[in-house]
Amino acid sequence: MDFSDKQQIEKDLTELPYKIKLIQDSMVILKQEYSTAKAIYENKVAEIIMTMKVSDPSMTQTDLKAQSTIGSHTERLNMIMCESKYRKSQNEYTYLKDLFEVAKERSYTYRSEVKQGY
Numbered sequence: 001m002d003f004s005d006k007q008q009i010e011k012d013l014t015e016l017p018y019k020i021k022l023i024q025d026s027m028v029i030l031k032q033e034y035s036t037a038k039a040i041y042e043n044k045v046a047e048i049i050m051t052m053k054v055s056d057p058s059m060t061q062t063d064l065k066a067q068s069t070i071g072s073h074t075e076r077l078n079m080i081m082c083e084s085k086y087r088k089s090q091n092e093y094t095y096l097k098d099l100f101e102v103a104k105e106r107s108y109t110y111r112s113e114v115k116q117g118y
Contacts, residue, residue, distance in 0.1 A: 012103035
């Protein structure tokens with residue numbers, strides 16, 4: 001390893017924990033947004049089904065489900081977008097944690113090489 005590798009290792013060891021903390025904080029918010037969007041969607045579906053059931057008690061379960069799907073598509077799309085953002089942040093968090101582990105291993109290797117005189 002040369003000096004630029006050492007600088008990169010030091011940079012990774014100092015910057016990655018900060019980035020990981022930022023992602024953790026944003027994950028909390030994104031999870032709340034996803035949970036809220038999911039609850040709104042489920043409530044909209046239930047509301048549509050109850051309204052349709054009261055207005056026409058002879059509707060089949062399939063018809064009720066179809067009508068609720070049509071009536072709640074906006075809420076469903078919002079829920080899917082929130083879930084996607086949350087999953088993306090989870091993947092980014094995992095990626096950064098892995099990078100940090102690699103940086104720690106490289107740092108350990110570099111220190112042992114320095115001790116051995118390479």
